[in-house]
Amino acid sequence: MVKQYVSKNTWAPGIFDGKVVFCTGGAGDICSGQVEALVSLGANAVILGRRQEATQKRASEIAAIRPGAQVLGLGGIDVRSVQALEGAVATTIEKLGRIDFVICGAAGNFLSTVENLSANAFKSVIDIDLLGSYNTVKATLAEVKKRKGRYLFVSATMHYTGMPYQSHAIAAKAAIDALSGALSIELGPYGVTSNTLAPGPIAGTEGMARLAQASQLDKLTRNIPLQRMGEVSDIADATVFLFSPAANWITGTGIVVDGGAWRRQSNHEPYPEIVMSGEPVADVAGQKGKHLQRAKL
Numbered sequence: 001m002v003k004q005y006v007s008k009n010t011w012a013p014g015i016f017d018g019k020v021v022f023c024t025g026g027a028g029d030i031c032s033g034q035v036e037a038l039v040s041l042g043a044n045a046v047i048l049g050r051r052q053e054a055t056q057k058r059a060s061e062i063a064a065i066r067p068g069a070q071v072l073g074l075g076g077i078d079v080r081s082v083q084a085l086e087g088a089v090a091t092t093i094e095k096l097g098r099i100d101f102v103i104c105g106a107a108g109n110f111l112s113t114v115e116n117l118s119a120n121a122f123k124s125v126i127d128i129d130l131l132g133s134y135n136t137v138k139a140t141l142a143e144v145k146k147r148k149g150r151y152l153f154v155s156a157t158m159h160y161t162g163m164p165y166q167s168h169a170i171a172a173k174a175a176i177d178a179l180s181g182a183l184s185i186e187l188g189p190y191g192v193t194s195n196t197l198a199p200g201p202i203a204g205t206e207g208m209a210r211l212a213q214a215s216q217l218d219k220l221t222r223n224i225p226l227q228r229m230g231e232v233s234d235i236a237d238a239t240v241f242l243f244s245p246a247a248n249w250i251t252g253t254g255i256v257v258d259g260g261a262w263r264r265q266s267n268h269e270p271y272p273e274i275v276m277s278g279e280p281v282a283d284v285a286g287q288k289g290k291h292l293q294r295a296k297l
């Protein structure tokens with residue numbers, strides 16, 4: 001069943017009528033929730049992803065939430081390819097006529113100690129998260145400038161403190177925050193805004209399943225000041241705000257939507273036992289300890 005990821009009473013119906021969203025990583029749980037909320041309030045959208053079938057399936061599900069909604073799913077698009085992104089922009093303009101909002105959400109991540117992380121694995125994540133965001137901006141900028149549009153980068157909170165086993169993703173997300181800040185200055189005079197949204201741990205997502213074991217979730221939740229995991233709707237609501245007229249004068253900043261979690265993550269939640277004990281990890285995040293098994297910290 002398709003959920004409607006936004007409170008019906010919070011935002012006026014149709015506030016995004018005529019707007020078009022372009023979202024990378026759009027078949028993922030968080031990004032598709034963001035797009036769904038915008039579409040439910042009038043926008044049309046293009047979601048892009050590497051997975052052909054999942055991207056198209058998700059696009060049809062999103063389209064079904066509002067009669068008349070146009071949602072294209074463009075699969076087989078890797079944000080590391082400038083050519084693929086330029087093609088996706090051309091298709092968007094041909095089919096939907098414009099681009100107002102861009103969500104840079106494509107990301108890759110897995111757990112590995114620095115010791116076991118190859119340069120190529122580090123580069124892969126940097127290339128998807130950081131270079132992929134840059135490529136997306138470059139490919140869309142001319143269209144976004146025409147509409148005095150908005151960029152939103154899906155960031156993280158790991159780099160506010162530090163987090164083990166994700167040196168690749170943490171470096172990428174820190175740089176994405178910096179990139180967004182730089183863009184806000186350059187693009188402000190064109191009426192284009194650039195902001196980041198940093199989600200905390202969101203229940204039931206594929207990303208969460210990759211990074212934490214089910215047995216860690218209770219402890220993780222207890223450590224969150226608001227005492228619950230996030231929902232996709234928490235992220236979707238903040239996204240609606242950042243693209244709404246209510247955020248007209250907001251640029252060069254970020255919103256953390258995490259129940260306060262990052263303020264207590266300095267003890268390396270959700271991996272404190274692993275860090276402190278230095279024991280080999282048999283199956284962290286279902287990855288069969290491929291890279292952690294040999295770690296003796």
Ligand code: HXC
Pocket residue numbers: 107108109110111112118119120121122124125128155156157158169206207208210211287290291
């Ligand atoms: C260790 C790995 C690995 C893993 C890939 N590599 N997966 N190393 N553990 N699980 C290494 C490979 O061995 C290789 O290095 C290099 O990374 C490139 O891998 P490829 O298989 O060639 O594929 P590529 O498409 O480049 O890899 C992308 C990937 C992959 C990110 C590395 O994990 C992936 O596609 N993941 C799916 C998307 C994803 O991760 N989504 C989660 C997003 S959640 P060598 O040396 O062998 O050549 C998220 C949340 C962030 O991002 C915020 C958290 C708080």
